[in-house]
Every structure is written in C-alpha cells, then in structure tokens.
Amino acid sequence: MRSIYPKTFYSNFKNLEGYWPKSTRLCFEVETWEDGSFLDYQNGVFRNQLYPGHAELCFLDWFHEKVLFPDEIQCPDAQYHVTWYISWSPCFECAEQVARFLNEHENVDLSMSAARLYLCEDEDERGLRDLVAAGAKVAMMAPEDFEYCWDNFVYNGGWDFPYWKKVRRNYGRLQQQLDEILCMYPNTFDFNFQNLNSYGRKSTFLCFEVERWKDGSFLDYQNGVFRNQLYPGHAELCFLDWFHEKVLFPDEIQCPDAQYHVTWYISWSPCFECAEQVARFLNENENVYLSISAARLYLCEDEDEQGLRDLVAAGAKVAMMAPKDFKYCWDNFVDNGGWQFTYWKNMRRNFSSLQQKLDEILWD
Incomplete structure (x- = not known):
C-alpha cells in the first residue's frame, strides 16, 4: 500500500489521550546507500495482517524479501536508512523481533517515531529499551511529523494538514513518558x-x-x-x-x-x-x-x-x-x-x- 485516505490517517494517528484504535499503521521510507552514494528510495504503508502479523512484522517480511535479498542476491556493501512513522509503538514481541533483526543486520539503521505509546504489559517498556539497545532511534511523533506523513503518505487532495486540538501538548506529554522509559528526565x-x-x-x-x-x-x-x-x-x-x-x-x-x-x-x-x-x-x-x-x-x-x-x-x-x-x-x-x-x-x-x-x- 503506497498511501492512505485522510479519514484512515486521522482515525489511526491522532495522539489524543484515551484514544485506542485497535490496528497499527506504519508509514515507512527506505534509503539505500553505497560508498557514500545514494542508490534508491522506497516508501509505503503497512498495516496489521493475519500473516505475518503486526505491521512491524509485515515490514520486516517485505524488507527481507524485496530489499535485502531481491532475487535472492544481497548487496553486501549497501547501507539502509529506514524511517518509520507508526500509529502505535511496538508491542514487546514485535520490539524483540525488530531488535533481533537490527542486531543481525548491522548495515540497517532504524529511526522510529510513534503517534502513541502501546503499554498494555509491563514488558512493553522493556521492548522499547531493547530497541534502543539494538541501535534504533525511538521518539514520539511531533506535530511536524504528522504534517510530513500527511504530505507524503496520505491521499490529501492537495489540502494542507489541519492540526487537531492539543496535538503539541499531547506530543510533549508522550515524549516525556517515553524519555522516562528509555532514560530519565531531570525531575x-x-x-x-x-x-x-x-x-x-x-x-x-x-x-x-x-x-x-x-x-x-x-x-x-x-x-x-x-x-x-x-x-x-x-x-x-x-x-x-x-x-x-x-x-x-x-x-x-x-x-x-x-x-x-x-x-x-x-x-x-x-x-x-x-x-x-x-x-x-x-x-x-x-x-x-x-x-x-x-x-x-x-x-x-x-x-x-x-x-x-x-x-x-x-x-x-x-x-x-x-x-x-x-x-x-x-x-x-x-x-x-x-x-x-x-x-x-x-x-x-x-x-x-x-x-x-x-x-x-x-x-x-
């Protein structure tokens, strides 16, 4: 899937308190580099599927087959810069699989920005820490990230992105919560x-x-x-x-x-x-x-x-x-x-x- 509709974007990515859409949408960008030279760019959108499962695993499945090993041939000197804008931060099981993938592929770096924190189990916090330990950059989506996704992943009909109420306040609250999970705030x-x-x-x-x-x-x-x-x-x-x-x-x-x-x-x-x-x-x-x-x-x-x-x-x-x-x-x-x-x-x-x-x- 290359893009999503405005209503789908809003219903999945709003960072409102107490807002619990059941599915995950993942907007991705992949840049391929070799010897300091840009080679290729791909982007798109994944969502939860029955197989292989959550959106993060759908991405890994696609990335392994279509990017790392196209036609079963790997480019050993390539570097891959991956960016995710994801409606929910990964659950523990997905975080562990992504962390394992990063540890096994040192030529892949991942930057992840989430609209909301998925913290249904205590181990979900540990999953986020394991992602960082594996080299991933993890942050919350700032207002500018929502606008970027609107411009690049949404069938927006040429309309400017309309910010919802408290988008920046909620971002600050969620980023502070994430910082306390990953490291510590001064207070x-x-x-x-x-x-x-x-x-x-x-x-x-x-x-x-x-x-x-x-x-x-x-x-x-x-x-x-x-x-x-x-x-x-x-x-x-x-x-x-x-x-x-x-x-x-x-x-x-x-x-x-x-x-x-x-x-x-x-x-x-x-x-x-x-x-x-x-x-x-x-x-x-x-x-x-x-x-x-x-x-x-x-x-x-x-x-x-x-x-x-x-x-x-x-x-x-x-x-x-x-x-x-x-x-x-x-x-x-x-x-x-x-x-x-x-x-x-x-x-x-x-x-x-x-x-x-x-x-x-x-x-x-």
Whole structure:
C-alpha cells in the first residue's frame, strides 16, 4: 500500500489521550546507500495482517524479501536508512523481533517515531529499551511529523494538514513518558535519587553499565535504566531478567570465557528478597562482578540488613552514592538538555551519614 485516505490517517494517528484504535499503521521510507552514494528510495504503508502479523512484522517480511535479498542476491556493501512513522509503538514481541533483526543486520539503521505509546504489559517498556539497545532511534511523533506523513503518505487532495486540538501538548506529554522509559528526565532523577528523606519515593530506579571482557581485552559496553515493574518485579530483578536473556545467553548461546563487569547506581539499596536473588545469581555466575552504589538505604525490615551482608559475601561491592556518582549519573543517564548538574543542599553530609550506617551494617 503506497498511501492512505485522510479519514484512515486521522482515525489511526491522532495522539489524543484515551484514544485506542485497535490496528497499527506504519508509514515507512527506505534509503539505500553505497560508498557514500545514494542508490534508491522506497516508501509505503503497512498495516496489521493475519500473516505475518503486526505491521512491524509485515515490514520486516517485505524488507527481507524485496530489499535485502531481491532475487535472492544481497548487496553486501549497501547501507539502509529506514524511517518509520507508526500509529502505535511496538508491542514487546514485535520490539524483540525488530531488535533481533537490527542486531543481525548491522548495515540497517532504524529511526522510529510513534503517534502513541502501546503499554498494555509491563514488558512493553522493556521492548522499547531493547530497541534502543539494538541501535534504533525511538521518539514520539511531533506535530511536524504528522504534517510530513500527511504530505507524503496520505491521499490529501492537495489540502494542507489541519492540526487537531492539543496535538503539541499531547506530543510533549508522550515524549516525556517515553524519555522516562528509555532514560530519565531531570525531575525524575532529582526526585528519586536525592539522598534526602524518603517521603513519596516509593519506586526504585537502577542505572546500569555492563562491560564485557575476554582474555584481558574489552569487547563491548551497554548501559540503561530499569525501574520497578509488575513483572518481574523490583528494578534489580528486571535487570537480572534482561541480563540473563540478552547478555549471558543471547540466542541461547553463552560465551563461556567472557567476564562481565556490572555497575549499578540505584535509588534504593536492595530489599532482602532482591538481595538474596542477586547474591544467588552472583554465586551461580562467577564470571560476573557487581558494584552497587545506592542513593538511600532501604531498611524497612531487620532482614534487609542481612540481605546487604549476603550481597557482600557473594562478592558484590556495596557502597553509598557519593556526590561524584550523582553527577556521573546526571551526565550519562539523564536527558539533561546540556544543563550542568546542580548539587543539592547537604548532599555530602547525607552521603557520609549513610556510608557510616552502611559500614556499621556490613562490618560491625
């Protein structure tokens, strides 16, 4: 399908709150380049089908057959720049298949702009993070993107694009929500990571870095942010679930000689249940080294202190976040808009007090 009708575009792409069209429309552009020279351009529209399924999978099926391997011949030196304007962000299953496709085809880069966020399951957020980890650029459709689609993918009869009410406000709200899923907004970071009183800070955010080494040589680096989900639970368990599936056993194959250096900057120290699962994971995977720096101590139950001691016994390094750690997170995990990190009042004093308390738990 090359274009869609105005009514179809409006009914599928409006970014209104509480608006739930059941199907997905995907407007795409593919540019083919080789050795810095432009070769070809294709565009069109896909929608959900019984087979192969959602619009994203319809695109992958077409792209693999008609672009990557036309007449079963691949152009090995070609680079493909793919752009999607999609009415719903991908569900978890589609996101995983797209991420797998990008990891298998390093000559394909994907930029994706969605009209609305599809977040029916907690794992849908993880799917978006996996897309970014695979190299995709993910954003919400701005008003200018809707106009671009109107001009290039809609039978518009020559009419100018009529913006609907609150299109820009809804875009800003959705983009902020997406930013909080993929990284963090400054307000989200400030509220959740300040080492002040715990009032209202009920969730846990975990900023992570993973370095993979083999025989003393650095192989690769990944980072990101997790937060509490209904499944698999607290941010620590979300990380373990991701790490086991995407790092230790990608495509169900383990790299037995690899060493993994993992760093966490976490808004709350782990509760007892999470600490026990992390300690068990470290004991079962001796090639994984974990350093944890926490903004605040979670000590709601007496056993929470034992959980911290068990982490150390399993080989984890556990400390409180120092002022330099907060700045590091601001620079590397926060969508800070280029603003410098602002130290809050009593940050260093609170760090010293919390570190002393932690030392008493671990070593006294």
